[in-house]
Amino acid sequence: MSAAAATAAGGAEPPVVILPDRDRAVADRPAREDDHDLSERRARASQSFWTAVVGVPAVFSVLRLGVEAGGELQTTLLLVANVGPVNLLAGFLTTAARLLSTVLVAVFAFGAVLGVSVDRMPSPGLRRPLFARWMEITPAWFVAASFLLALVTWPLLYLPLLVPAFVAAFQLTPERLHERPGPRVLIVAALLGVYAWLLLPTLRDAWRQGESLALVLLVVPPLLALAIAGPLPGAVVRPLAPITQIAVLAMLVWAALPVISTPVLPLTVTTVAADSGATQDVRGHVVTTDDVNMVILQERGGVRYVPVEQVRGQVLCPSEEELPRHRLRIRDFHVEDSLLEGLGRRVRPVHRIDAACRAVG
Amino acid sequence: MNDAVARARVRSIATTLAVALTLTLAAAAGCDSRREPELPSVQEKLRESHIYGQPRLRIGVATNEPLMGELRNGVHVGFDVEIARYIAASLGYQGDDRIEFVPVSTEDRVPALQGGVVDLVVSSFSITEERKKLVSFAGPYFVTTQEVMVPTRLKDNIRTIEDLRDPKYKICTSGGSTTEAELEKHQVKALVVKDVGDCVEGIRKGRYDAVSSDEAILAGFLAQYPTEFQIVDMPFGTSELLGIGVPIGDPALRDLVAFFLQKSYQQGRDGLSSPWLTAYNRTLGPWLRAEKRQPQPLDVPKLVDFDDKAPRR
Numbered sequence: 001m002s003a004a005a006a007t008a009a010g011g012a013e014p015p016v017v018i019l020p021d022r023d024r025a026v027a028d029r030p031a032r033e034d035d036h037d038l039s040e041r042r043a044r045a046s047q048s049f050w051t052a053v054v055g056v057p058a059v060f061s062v063l064r065l066g067v068e069a070g071g072e073l074q075t076t077l078l079l080v081a082n083v084g085p086v087n088l089l090a091g092f093l094t095t096a097a098r099l100l101s102t103v104l105v106a107v108f109a110f111g112a113v114l115g116v117s118v119d120r121m122p123s124p125g126l127r128r129p130l131f132a133r134w135m136e137i138t139p140a141w142f143v144a145a146s147f148l149l150a151l152v153t154w155p156l157l158y159l160p161l162l163v164p165a166f167v168a169a170f171q172l173t174p175e176r177l178h179e180r181p182g183p184r185v186l187i188v189a190a191l192l193g194v195y196a197w198l199l200l201p202t203l204r205d206a207w208r209q210g211e212s213l214a215l216v217l218l219v220v221p222p223l224l225a226l227a228i229a230g231p232l233p234g235a236v237v238r239p240l241a242p243i244t245q246i247a248v249l250a251m252l253v254w255a256a257l258p259v260i261s262t263p264v265l266p267l268t269v270t271t272v273a274a275d276s277g278a279t280q281d282v283r284g285h286v287v288t289t290d291d292v293n294m295v296i297l298q299e300r301g302g303v304r305y306v307p308v309e310q311v312r313g314q315v316l317c318p319s320e321e322e323l324p325r326h327r328l329r330i331r332d333f334h335v336e337d338s339l340l341e342g343l344g345r346r347v348r349p350v351h352r353i354d355a356a357c358r359a360v361g
Numbered sequence: 362m363n364d365a366v367a368r369a370r371v372r373s374i375a376t377t378l379a380v381a382l383t384l385t386l387a388a389a390a391g392c393d394s395r396r397e398p399e400l401p402s403v404q405e406k407l408r409e410s411h412i413y414g415q416p417r418l419r420i421g422v423a424t425n426e427p428l429m430g431e432l433r434n435g436v437h438v439g440f441d442v443e444i445a446r447y448i449a450a451s452l453g454y455q456g457d458d459r460i461e462f463v464p465v466s467t468e469d470r471v472p473a474l475q476g477g478v479v480d481l482v483v484s485s486f487s488i489t490e491e492r493k494k495l496v497s498f499a500g501p502y503f504v505t506t507q508e509v510m511v512p513t514r515l516k517d518n519i520r521t522i523e524d525l526r527d528p529k530y531k532i533c534t535s536g537g538s539t540t541e542a543e544l545e546k547h548q549v550k551a552l553v554v555k556d557v558g559d560c561v562e563g564i565r566k567g568r569y570d571a572v573s574s575d576e577a578i579l580a581g582f583l584a585q586y587p588t589e590f591q592i593v594d595m596p597f598g599t600s601e602l603l604g605i606g607v608p609i610g611d612p613a614l615r616d617l618v619a620f621f622l623q624k625s626y627q628q629g630r631d632g633l634s635s636p637w638l639t640a641y642n643r644t645l646g647p648w649l650r651a652e653k654r655q656p657q658p659l660d661v662p663k664l665v666d667f668d669d670k671a672p673r674r
Contacts, residue, residue: 106387113380158390164383213393217386224386228379230372247384251391258395278416279458318667325398327669334670341670351671358407358453 104146109165111135120231129241157335160221167225269356271313317357402665409613418454421465421479425558428581443640445483451621467535482606487539499618500604507597533560533569616662623661
């Protein structure tokens with residue numbers, strides 16, 4: 001990575017490292033040529049970026065509507081007619097923020113690792129990997145914002161993974177903490193100590209419950225962060241560059257499937273009175289309500305028009321995808337909650353599941 | 362120089378390992394985020410139970426046990442009834458239009474469950490080993506003791522179990538109850554009628570001299586006729602654990618009922634107002650001599666529910 005690029009990407013001076021003589025040639029490329037090339041690439045990237053920002057959510061949202069409608073054309077059209085674009089976009093961002101931040105974090109972390117590795121490689125002929133080029137032209141504030149988004153949207157259990165990712169993206173070696181080894185060790189020990197103190201009760205619970213994966217996910221990543229910054233050997237980088245690109249793409253597709261199938265509208269149970277006086281619960285998503293009918297997209301499929309005067313009650317219900325998989329808490333924050341969700345639960349701590357949500361499946 | 366190169370090599374190997382491990386962990390986290398919960402959920406148990414999809418929940422209750430289960434002006438009231446309403450609401454049957462209260466007498470409780478007449482029985486149903494062979498129990502939700510209630514005119518004459526054995530006194534109890542067996546164990550000859558209410562009516566009409574039953578049931582009648590009766594504390598030596606009866610063939614329903622009793626127990630233990638406490642204070646509370654707390658339910662399954670992520674403190 002050139003000095004200018006490193007400053008742009010990292011937002012700070014690059015780490016001081018001693019380059020072998022043969023690598024100096026790479027670092028001493030003509031600065032003007034690099035600047036011109038970089039600004040042109042930035043301009044192009046900016047265009048593509050904004051196209052993606054507008055285009056991807058739009059395409060995803062329409063795809064989601066199709067899935068939500070159960071693949072029925074008429075139902076999709078009904079949804080399109082009734083779900084506003086702003087609601088759709090806001091709904092998309094609510095459910096996709098986690099995926100979006102994960103992809104960005106992965107790209108930036110890989111980009112930085114590959115970038116720094118290619119720069120140190122003996123044969124400079126290798127074309128810079130795609131992610132490294134992306135990382136170079138991305139402003140540091142955007143990289144930081146992506147990590148911030150991940151910080152507030154990732155489940156707490158996976159949050160420790162953000163530490164090595166952050167260290168890799170900004171190539172923060174322990175040497176940056178202090179120039180002398182003694183204080184450096186002390187600072188690292190203090191940071192790890194605070195981390196351990198924060199997590200100790202959770203780790204004990206995880207041990208008791210035999211949750212080995214949770215234990216590893218909470219303990220190992222901060223330790224990996226100590227070693228993750230720095231160049232990879234050439235033998236690793238050559239195959240890694242294309243593999244990571246495919247892996248991130250595969251991850252995107254794999255993680256996008258649940259996002260596409262996440263409902264656009266909230267799940268409700270509507271109590272409807274029949275002519276005989278008995279009541280019936282209709283489980284589904286309310287598409288719209290007018291003076292005559294309430295239009296409900298039933299959970300099991302099909303649209304039902306319920307006359308408004310027959311509606312006796314309506315409750316909001318959680319969906320089964322929201323059921324927790326772990327029984328661990330970090331300082332009373334559930335490990336599957338993100339920081340945002342955890343804070344939200346503190347604002348509205350009482351959560352009551354209405355009886356009607358249980359009765360019908 | 363050689364030293365620097367060697368250090369750089371070690372460093373790059375460490376970095377490679379760190380990157381590889383981070384990727385492995387990230388992949389593991391990705392798989393973990395998509396797996397199904399290991400523990401069964403409340404919803405799954407509901408789907409397994411025989412009540413799933415039923416429009417109404419049929420609950421067997423007593424109709425002539427004041428404070429516990431009573432039919433007053435066409436409305437079912439009492440501690441058992443309140444507990445039954447809480448369990449029903451937790452199972453998805455909120456409101457009396459979703460519950461069908463079926464009156465069951467003491468001796469009909471087991472047959473009603475076995476015959477599928479009711480889905481649950483909440484009617485001062487003591488958990489015993491004998492009954493456990495015929496029906497399942499969730500609970501206990503109340504611990505009571507066996508007591509004797511005498512009319513005020515005999516309060517000085519009947520004080521001990523020895524007095525109960527005196528053939529001149531006619532002791533009454535309800536058939537099919539644990540009290541019947543307990544009296545037999547103490548060689549007390551008792552006249553067995555259908556319900557405790559019949560005993561009380563009998564005493565008032567002069568047919569019997571004392572009635573023995575659970576403290577909670579007797580407290581109900583005492584509340585009804587406070588000047589006519591008195592409860593005599595006798596050391597029968599056993600405590601009665603009241604549970605909710607469930608058909609033996611429906612372990613999922615038993616698990617659910619136990620789970621919701623546990624939920625109420627935990628709320629009470631955390632110092633919050635629990636459904637149990639509300640039911641107790643509204644019914645039995647003012648009439649019992651010593652204050653009671655909800656006992657910890659036994660054999661509670663670990664289930665996953667939607668509110669598991671809610672803050673506990």
